[in-house]
Amino acid sequence: MTRFSLVAAALVLSSVHLQAQPADLVIANARVIDVRTGRVTPGQSIVMRGDTIVAVTDRARAARFRGARTVDAGARFVIPGLWDMHVHFGGGDTLIAENRSLLPLYPAHGIVAVRDAAGDLSESVLAWRDSIAAGTLDGPRIFTSGPKIEGIKSIWPGDIEVETRAGVDSALDRLEAMRVDFVKITDNTLTPDLFRYALGAVRARGLKSSAHIPAAVPVREAIMLGLGSIEHLSYAVRAGAEHEGRVASGDLFANFDTATAMATYRLMAERGTAITPTLNISRTLAWLDTDNHANDPYLRYIGPGLRNTYQWRVERAAVADAAAIERRHRMYDFTSARLPMLQAAGVTILAGTDAGFLNSFDYPGIGLHDELQLLVRAGLTPLTALQAATINGARFLGRDARHGTIEVGRAADLVLLDRNPLVDITATRGIAAVVLRGRYRDRTALDAMLRETAERVARMPIPGK
Numbered sequence: 001m002t003r004f005s006l007v008a009a010a011l012v013l014s015s016v017h018l019q020a021q022p023a024d025l026v027i028a029n030a031r032v033i034d035v036r037t038g039r040v041t042p043g044q045s046i047v048m049r050g051d052t053i054v055a056v057t058d059r060a061r062a063a064r065f066r067g068a069r070t071v072d073a074g075a076r077f078v079i080p081g082l083w084d085m086h087v088h089f090g091g092g093d094t095l096i097a098e099n100r101s102l103l104p105l106y107p108a109h110g111i112v113a114v115r116d117a118a119g120d121l122s123e124s125v126l127a128w129r130d131s132i133a134a135g136t137l138d139g140p141r142i143f144t145s146g147p148k149i150e151g152i153k154s155i156w157p158g159d160i161e162v163e164t165r166a167g168v169d170s171a172l173d174r175l176e177a178m179r180v181d182f183v184k185i186t187d188n189t190l191t192p193d194l195f196r197y198a199l200g201a202v203r204a205r206g207l208k209s210s211a212h213i214p215a216a217v218p219v220r221e222a223i224m225l226g227l228g229s230i231e232h233l234s235y236a237v238r239a240g241a242e243h244e245g246r247v248a249s250g251d252l253f254a255n256f257d258t259a260t261a262m263a264t265y266r267l268m269a270e271r272g273t274a275i276t277p278t279l280n281i282s283r284t285l286a287w288l289d290t291d292n293h294a295n296d297p298y299l300r301y302i303g304p305g306l307r308n309t310y311q312w313r314v315e316r317a318a319v320a321d322a323a324a325i326e327r328r329h330r331m332y333d334f335t336s337a338r339l340p341m342l343q344a345a346g347v348t349i350l351a352g353t354d355a356g357f358l359n360s361f362d363y364p365g366i367g368l369h370d371e372l373q374l375l376v377r378a379g380l381t382p383l384t385a386l387q388a389a390t391i392n393g394a395r396f397l398g399r400d401a402r403h404g405t406i407e408v409g410r411a412a413d414l415v416l417l418d419r420n421p422l423v424d425i426t427a428t429r430g431i432a433a434v435v436l437r438g439r440y441r442d443r444t445a446l447d448a449m450l451r452e453t454a455e456r457v458a459r460m461p462i463p464g465k
């Protein structure tokens with residue numbers, strides 16, 4: 001290279017440096033939390049273009065970007081947007097509008113993605129998923145199972161009911177045609193044999209499964225068949241009562257064996273089977289006897305038809321006698337106390353609420369913050385709880401190259417918190433701002449979303465009147 005061309009190259013380089021690169025949004029002066037390690041880096045600027053993070057850097061280096069909008073985070077803590085990995089939409093066609101009204105509650109509480117674990121409004125949910133992805137509907141990113149796979153005449157509405165292996169195959173053809181994000185399989189009337197077959201068939205198609213495990217199928221066996229995620233922590237208790245290949249029976253507490261449980265949990269970790277504890281629904285239902293939710297302020301965001309679906313659980317709880325209530329409390333305490341064992345075994349834990357229709361007072365939005373608090377109360381570290389609500393969900397769905405952390409190339413989905421959630425997990429409730437697909441909403445904007453939802457709900461017709 002000649003001397004002249006070296007000089008020219010240097011000039012070109014320096015002019016590139018001088019010319020500010022365009023950006024749409026810069027969050028400056030942030031304390032960025034790395035959810036992988038728990039490291040907090042102060043003085044960071046998060047630079048976003050469109051719906052993507054293009055730089056996470058110090059103030060000096062951030063100067064090469066010219067943001068259309070720059071927000072001073074005031075040294076607040078920034079975490080990746082939260083994922084609720086177990087929600088539902090449902091309650092019948094008359095409640096489609098009410099279910100759609102739940103969507104803003106998620107981003108208003110820092111939740112940028114939800115995993116819909118089936119219901120009876122699959123067509124609507126699939127349409128919302130695609131509209132949200134296309135930017136024509138506001139709401140969290142939706143990952144959905146579509147209708148779940150069940151046996152004939154299950155108690156759940158909206159399922160694809162199967163009674164043969166060919167039935168399972170055509171159900172999976174249908175689900176693949178719907179481009180579902182995972183496959184949910186439950187055990188109400190599905191035969192153990194078809195459950196086993198379905199797990200294998202889902203895996204063979206390269207899809208992820210999520211399930212309730214039939215009583216006749218040992219948890220270990222479901223793990224070996226490639227189950228993606230176990231929904232609800234009660235199965236972790238059952239796993240501890242399955243000695244020497246026997247199926248659990250009788251009193252699960254009395255038969256619980258720590259060594260047996262740990263062996264199964266280690267197998268889960270090894271085979272990559274995750275668990276969604278859904279503590280919030282278990283805890284809420286177990287204490288319906290003492291906790292009166294009739295005046296919960298959050299009910300203002302829940303439509304009258306959805307509130308009616310809450311009655312089902314309330315009535316079931318009301319007929320319980322003192323012994324049954326006591327047993328429910330004991331069951332919750334015992335079950336949630338297994339969580340540190342799962343953490344120690346290295347099992348992937350997914351934060352999910354089970355919020356939606358039917359599940360009384362387990363609220364879409366705020367419920368995930370309740371879940372995080374319950375996970376920590378049960379013995380998880382705040383970092384593990386945060387991972388459960390960010391990177392683990394993205395990883396489960398195979399989206400971690402784009403989601404779950406604050407890094408260059410990741411989606412511009414962030415939550416600004418007033419306090420450090422690694423010190424006190426309740427800090428996730430103190431949301432100063434949310435960025436979803438690059439769109440910044442401060443506290444005032446988030447409050448407006450909530451107010452608009454409450455106003456919309458107040459205008460909704462009361463079913464049957």
Ligand SMILES: [Zn+2]
Pocket residue numbers: 086087088117354
């Ligand atoms: Zn559920």
